[in-house]
Amino acid sequence: MSSWPSKWMDLPMAGIINKPGNSLEVKTGTWRALRPVINHEKCTKCLLCWIYCPDNAIIRHEDNSVDINYDYCKGCGICARECPVKAIEMVEEGGGME
Amino acid sequence: MSCEKQVRTGLTGDEAVAYAAFHADVDVIAAYPITPQTVMVERLSEFVHNGELDAEFVPVESEHSALSASVGASLAGARVFTATASQGLALMYEILYIASALRTPIVMGLANRAFSAPINIHCSHDDAYAARDAGWIQFFAETVQEAYDLVIAGFKIAEDKNVLFPLIVNLDAFILSHSIEPLYIYEGKEVVREFLPPREPVNPIDPDNPMTYGPLALQNYYMEIKKQQYEAFKSINPHIKKVLEEYSEFSGRRYDFIKKYHVDDADIIFVILGSAAGTVREAVNRLRKEGVKVGVLSLTLYRPFPANEVREVLRNANTVIVMDRSCSIGSPGAQLYLDVATTLYSLPDRPRLVNIIYGLGGRDMFPDDIKKVLEVIKDPKVTEYWLGVRG
Numbered sequence: 146m147s148s149w150p151s152k153w154m155d156l157p158m159a160g161i162i163n164k165p166g167n168s169l170e171v172k173t174g175t176w177r178a179l180r181p182v183i184n185h186e187k188c189t190k191c192l193l194c195w196i197y198c199p200d201n202a203i204i205r206h207e208d209n210s211v212d213i214n215y216d217y218c219k220g221c222g223i224c225a226r227e228c229p230v231k232a233i234e235m236v237e238e239g240g241g242m243e
Numbered sequence: 244m245s246c247e248k249q250v251r252t253g254l255t256g257d258e259a260v261a262y263a264a265f266h267a268d269v270d271v272i273a274a275y276p277i278t279p280q281t282v283m284v285e286r287l288s289e290f291v292h293n294g295e296l297d298a299e300f301v302p303v304e305s306e307h308s309a310l311s312a313s314v315g316a317s318l319a320g321a322r323v324f325t326a327t328a329s330q331g332l333a334l335m336y337e338i339l340y341i342a343s344a345l346r347t348p349i350v351m352g353l354a355n356r357a358f359s360a361p362i363n364i365h366c367s368h369d370d371a372y373a374a375r376d377a378g379w380i381q382f383f384a385e386t387v388q389e390a391y392d393l394v395i396a397g398f399k400i401a402e403d404k405n406v407l408f409p410l411i412v413n414l415d416a417f418i419l420s421h422s423i424e425p426l427y428i429y430e431g432k433e434v435v436r437e438f439l440p441p442r443e444p445v446n447p448i449d450p451d452n453p454m455t456y457g458p459l460a461l462q463n464y465y466m467e468i469k470k471q472q473y474e475a476f477k478s479i480n481p482h483i484k485k486v487l488e489e490y491s492e493f494s495g496r497r498y499d500f501i502k503k504y505h506v507d508d509a510d511i512i513f514v515i516l517g518s519a520a521g522t523v524r525e526a527v528n529r530l531r532k533e534g535v536k537v538g539v540l541s542l543t544l545y546r547p548f549p550a551n552e553v554r555e556v557l558r559n560a561n562t563v564i565v566m567d568r569s570c571s572i573g574s575p576g577a578q579l580y581l582d583v584a585t586t587l588y589s590l591p592d593r594p595r596l597v598n599i600i601y602g603l604g605g606r607d608m609f610p611d612d613i614k615k616v617l618e619v620i621k622d623p624k625v626t627e628y629w630l631g632v633r634g
Binding site: 158161163 | 345346407455456457458464466467471472474475
């Protein structure tokens with residue numbers, strides 16, 4: 146976390162996080178193994194993925210089209226499972242094992 | 244001038260601890276009954292339900308929950324008391340570390356009872372020793388009076404802004420917990436308030452100022468946060484000393500980290516925790532009449548270990564006999580022995596060290612048993628001896 150002190154003597158006592166809302170500073174999607182990829186031609190803008198995503202990682206645009214926030218998406222695959230038109234594919238991160 | 248509003252009475256150790264928590268005007272009690280601590284919880288429950296003590300009594304379903312509830316209440320700013328013994332402390336184990344790391348100044352009465360198996364309800368120091376690395380301040384009471392006083396002083400120490408660590412007051416199962424002894428208690432919580440004002444919490448839970456307590460910290464921050472806790476604990480002894488001095492003044496009874504008895508010219512010094520210190524002192528009286536130069540060092544403060552004070556007392560002895568009411572299976576010595584050995588290792592001219600294991604599961608130790616120890620250690624090869632075991 147960029148805004149946190151580095152040295153032990155400078156940290157808040159007991160490791161308390163005294164600045165709420167700091168999850169914006171921490172990208173928690175870095176350990177994702179599978180990445181959801183949206184096929185926008187198939188997408189019907191039904192927004193089921195947006196409803197089901199447990200991590201608010203579906204970005205909803207004004208026209209109800211959607212994208213994935215890869216900074217926070219953990220790759221759980223719920224969106225792909227729930228998509229009624231199979232417009233979301235789970236792709237292995239890093240290209241997978243050759 | 245010490246407080247005059249004290250009355251002479253007779254109480255068991257458990258009752259005295261309950262009265263101390265009552266007189267400290269605790270806000271929350273979360274505890275689960277277990278022999279030999281049950282009376283503490285019973286009395287406190289009565290104080291609350293009779294309307295004498297305005298506190299939340301949380302009748303939890305286990306010791307794990309008792310300490311968890313205590314941590315939550317303490318974070319919310321309450322003055323919190325809990326109590327347990329033996330297997331109950333074992334069930335609290337994971338929360339012990341959390342209570343310390345979150346800097347919650349909970350005070351616990353611990354009626355020291357042997358760990359099973361075999362199942363036993365009497366005294367060993369297994370439970371106190373099990374908590375030794377958890378970052379709790381630990382006192383050992385030698386008498387019922389000390390158990391009462393150390394709980395009251397303990398709240399002021401634990402809640403001190405320079406301390407903020409949880410604190411255990413140890414009292415030997417049955418020998419103290421269930422024996423009625425004469426003692427002075429204050430006339431009520433209004434009297435104690437002169438010494439111990441209401442708690443002023445640091446960083447309490449506050450909906451208008453939300454914070455996260457006990458967050459995840461992995462490779463990037465865990466080590467820094469542990470170092471901070473470790474250094475903080477290491478720095479608290481001067482503050483403990485200051486409060487004990489204040490309390491000595493208030494009560495008229497002197498409290499310090501250690502108690503010395505005939506140590507100045509002693510060739511042989513016994514080191515001991517808890518109620519059996521008096522037995523060893525009586526043995527010292529008898530041995531001194533026979534011209535044997537023996538002394539006793541008993542520790543009121545066990546954690547943080549008062550290493551400087553202990554080293555100063557023991558540095559001129561020929562032989563130091565460390566009495567452990569527990570055994571550390573597989574270790575090169577029992578728990579107190581290890582602390583003393585480490586403390587003395589830096590001396591250029593170290594005394595001989597002997598470890599005595601005594602009194603497990605409440606087995607009695609008499610002054611004549613101490614004479615037996617002196618016979619046994621005439622063999623210079625003896626480094627460890629189980630006192631009073633058949634075989």
